Amino acid sequence: MLLAPIVKVQLEKELPDIQSIEVLQSFRFGYWYIIKVETHISDQGYLFYNNDPAQTPYLTIWGGAVPATDEEYRFIVKSLSKGKTRGIPKALARCFAWHMTKEPSQ
Numbered sequence: 879m880l881l882a883p884i885v886k887v888q889l890e891k892e893l894p895d896i897q898s899i900e901v902l903q904s905f906r907f908g909y910w911y912i913i914k915v916e917t918h919i920s921d922q923g924y925l926f927y928n929n930d931p932a933q934t935p936y937l938t939i940w941g942g943a944v945p946a947t948d949e950e951y952r953f954i955v956k957s958l959s960k961g962k963t964r965g966i967p968k969a970l971a972r973c974f975a976w977h978m979t980k981e982p983s984q
Contacts, residue, residue, distance in 0.1 A: 881901045881904060881913055881931060882898075882899055882900065882901050882915075884931050884932050885899055885901065885913060885915055885925060885931065885936075886898065886899045888925075888931075888935055888936060889915075889917065893917060893919060893920060895919055896917055896918075896919060897918065897919075898918065899915050899916060899917050899918075900915065900916040900918075901913055901914070901915055902914040902915065902916055902922065905970065905973060905974065905977075907967045907969055907970035907973070908967055908970075909928060909929050909930070910926075910927065910928055910966055910967055910970050911925075911926070911927040911930075911931055912924050912925070912926055912927075912970070912974055913925045913927070913931065913936075921941050922941070923939040923940060923941045924939065924940040924941075924974070925938075925939055926938050926939075926940065926962070926963050926966070928963075928965065928966070937962040937963055938961070938962040938963060945978065945979055945980070946978045946979045947979065948979055950975075950978070950979060951975045951976070951978075951979045952975075954971070954974065954975035954978055954979070955968075955971045955972055955975045958971040958974065958975075959971065
């Protein structure tokens with residue numbers, strides 16, 4: 879599935895000046911997806927989906943400084959278990975938190 883055109887259409891509602899996007903990374907666990915995008919007009923962000931992105935709008939966008947500190951790992955996991963991302967598989971939340979705190983600096 880080509881994610882960039884799908885995500886671009888969804889983001890155009892909030893970013894009408896968007897010309898193109900790049901999908902930099904994607905994570906998937908079961909029906910949940912996290913897609914890292916570069917819009918060229920805003921900071922990079924992670925879009926969270928609880929179903930197929932081609933059929934479901936994203937739930938929320940996660941932005942912020944990367945890498946996060948080790949102390950923020952638990953905060954990230956806990957934050958993802960609340961609000962719009964409630965129900966995210968714990969394994970995916972931990973993977974994302976690891977990515978935000980460890981992987982970018984390596």
